[in-house]
Amino acid sequence: MTQDNTFDIIIAGGGATGCVIAGKLAAANAGLKVLILEAGPHSLNVDTHIQPVRYISNLMSPNKSSKSFTLHVSQPSEAVANRRIVVPAGSVLGGGSSVNFMVYTRAAASDYDCWEKIHQNPGWGSKDLIPLLKEIETYTLEASLNSTHGTNGPIRISAPKEYTNVATQFLDVARHYDKRRGVTDDWNDFTNANAYGPALVELTNPFPSRYIHDKTGRRSDTAHNFVYNQADNQNLVVRVESRVVRVLFDGTRAEGVEYVAGEDKVNHKVFASRLVVISAGAFGSPSILERSGIGADEVLQRNGIPQLVDLPGVGRDYNDHNVIFTHYKACQEAETIDHIVYGTPDALQSMADSLTISDSPNGSGLNAGFKLRPSSEDLQELGPAFEKRWNEFFASFPDKPVILGGPANAYTGIGPMDPGEKYFALLYALLYPASTGSVHIAHGLDPYGPLDFHHSYLENEADVAVYRWTYKHLREIARRMGFYRGEVLDSHPNFSEKSAAICKPEDGPVDINAPRIAYTVEDDAAIDDFHRRTIGTAWHSMGTCAMKPRSKVGVVDSRLNVYGTTHLKVADLSICPENVGANTYNTALAVGAKAAMLIAEELVLRL
Numbered sequence: 001m002t003q004d005n006t007f008d009i010i011i012a013g014g015g016a017t018g019c020v021i022a023g024k025l026a027a028a029n030a031g032l033k034v035l036i037l038e039a040g041p042h043s044l045n046v047d048t049h050i051q052p053v054r055y056i057s058n059l060m061s062p063n064k065s066s067k068s069f070t071l072h073v074s075q076p077s078e079a080v081a082n083r084r085i086v087v088p089a090g091s092v093l094g095g096g097s098s099v100n101f102m103v104y105t106r107a108a109a110s111d112y113d114c115w116e117k118i119h120q121n122p123g124w125g126s127k128d129l130i131p132l133l134k135e136i137e138t139y140t141l142e143a144s145l146n147s148t149h150g151t152n153g154p155i156r157i158s159a160p161k162e163y164t165n166v167a168t169q170f171l172d173v174a175r176h177y178d179k180r181r182g183v184t185d186d187w188n189d190f191t192n193a194n195a196y197g198p199a200l201v202e203l204t205n206p207f208p209s210r211y212i213h214d215k216t217g218r219r220s221d222t223a224h225n226f227v228y229n230q231a232d233n234q235n236l237v238v239r240v241e242s243r244v245v246r247v248l249f250d251g252t253r254a255e256g257v258e259y260v261a262g263e264d265k266v267n268h269k270v271f272a273s274r275l276v277v278i279s280a281g282a283f284g285s286p287s288i289l290e291r292s293g294i295g296a297d298e299v300l301q302r303n304g305i306p307q308l309v310d311l312p313g314v315g316r317d318y319n320d321h322n323v324i325f326t327h328y329k330a331c332q333e334a335e336t337i338d339h340i341v342y343g344t345p346d347a348l349q350s351m352a353d354s355l356t357i358s359d360s361p362n363g364s365g366l367n368a369g370f371k372l373r374p375s376s377e378d379l380q381e382l383g384p385a386f387e388k389r390w391n392e393f394f395a396s397f398p399d400k401p402v403i404l405g406g407p408a409n410a411y412t413g414i415g416p417m418d419p420g421e422k423y424f425a426l427l428y429a430l431l432y433p434a435s436t437g438s439v440h441i442a443h444g445l446d447p448y449g450p451l452d453f454h455h456s457y458l459e460n461e462a463d464v465a466v467y468r469w470t471y472k473h474l475r476e477i478a479r480r481m482g483f484y485r486g487e488v489l490d491s492h493p494n495f496s497e498k499s500a501a502i503c504k505p506e507d508g509p510v511d512i513n514a515p516r517i518a519y520t521v522e523d524d525a526a527i528d529d530f531h532r533r534t535i536g537t538a539w540h541s542m543g544t545c546a547m548k549p550r551s552k553v554g555v556v557d558s559r560l561n562v563y564g565t566t567h568l569k570v571a572d573l574s575i576c577p578e579n580v581g582a583n584t585y586n587t588a589l590a591v592g593a594k595a596a597m598l599i600a601e602e603l604v605l606r607l
């Protein structure tokens, strides 16, 4: 063991959460030796990571598997028409924060309160986490600054100062068609859960606000804002392209980790005198635990790994937000970003400067959105399949939306586009899927081996019912929009030719007061079938090392300690004991800040 191989703290995984933990602790404690081991490459000043405009082309690039993403391929499932679903996870310093869509939404306060009260985690309620989230951000949208937003943190949130006409038209129709809900000026105060938002310039707090620096136009990731900004701190060490195999133990005390690095995959060992923190995300963290002998008996036996701690919760309760995209044809007046989504590298380069500035309306392609809860009338339509779920999970928590989504100013499907045509998409993501899946290792100690991954999308009829209701509701809004020219057939249900719901090209919209389309039982089956054939990930994986009592099959306690071990914590979205009603980067920031606090308390460090 050489001096170079001993650190105070080792962070296994330099993603959204890991960079916050490492950066905060290193910045406040000059002598503290912190090592980040990250499976992916550096992101320092790399265009595809810092220029917001490149996020879609980066994700859609055929080379995405090579560097900054790991593609997790699920087992086929009947509930999704026997497809295997691919879930890309960021694999680069900054993790998801360096590749994500930068959409800024925040959870419901009751999400964290349930973590605290129902799942018995003192210190994790909204009263504890909201102040941390306030501290971490600088929210640059002026007039609507409410008490939950911060003004002095490293993560800068901005909003476009102009909007595409697709966004404004969507919201205009929504506010006139769906008068019950209306348009709000702050989605992100932890309470607002049933409205469209807003994109109309007289309103002050547009949705989605973005994790984009208001002055530089750069992505607000955790790699640059917590780690690369400390380049002169010799005690904060980052080793990239270094994949952690397992934790090394002295008895049940974590004393270091084994990892492989470089083209030749050379094996290394490093040691932590004070703490090992696993922060490798919802796929990586349970895998590292299982390779370390911590997990369910049968999983470890299948992989020939001797058991150190019997912890059957490892890899269970995989959760995600899944998403559906429907596409509509638009007339030529619609402002879309198809040229960006499908742009050549040269075209992207020439647009990059102007499109990274915060004034750009088109930088993200998402300028409006909604968080919706069904009304009592809607609940009738949703029927018995959703009733139990509603009563048990949603009814007592008015801040929990059921579905989140919005219009995207582009064709984001995989089928051919007609050259010269314009499109918009309506996307909708289920926020608290009722069914949960699992992630386990399947190749022994091989850290590159594909995982045994079950997503569980649409395995519960309650989830199927919510999607069916949402499809119908959004189609009514789309067909009232002035730009609407009919549905793109291969991204809608295959209704029978005789159906009143059949999709076809149209010359223009229907009247705002037109009757709703009447769907038959066969039509409903076609909608469900469409959802099963097309549902995909919303890139929000979590829950596989849940913070719950051990008796309730938890993996870590409320101080993030792995049960049955010492000097070992897990800190990333794998610890979420239950889903949140928003995009998940914000919750990763909360977990990072809270973990840094807990570690500082225990190791008597400054923060």
Ligand SMILES: Cc1cc2nc3c(=O)[nH]c(=O)nc-3n(C[C@H](O)[C@H](O)[C@H](O)COP(=O)(O)OP(=O)(O)OC[C@H]3O[C@@H](n4cnc5c(N)ncnc54)[C@H](O)[C@@H]3O)c2cc1C
Pocket (backbone or CB within 6 Å): 012, 013, 014, 015, 016, 017, 018, 037, 038, 039, 040, 059, 088, 089, 090, 091, 092, 093, 094, 095, 096, 097, 099, 100, 101, 102, 103, 104, 105, 242, 243, 244, 245, 279, 280, 281, 282, 283, 284, 285, 288, 447, 538, 539, 540, 541, 572, 573, 574, 583, 584, 585, 586, 588
């Ligand atoms: C394509 C995409 C779009 C998204 N869009 C949005 C959005 O618009 N808004 C939003 O709020 N959220 C969004 N998210 C979600 C958000 O980015 C994630 O929820 C968040 O990054 C999760 O943080 P984490 O720390 O749990 O994991 P990650 O950020 O995934 O970090 C885990 C890190 O661990 C590394 N790792 C894994 N295994 C190992 C190993 N064995 N050894 C070493 N390192 C390892 C990975 O390479 C990765 O860097 C998106 C995510 C993706 C992937």
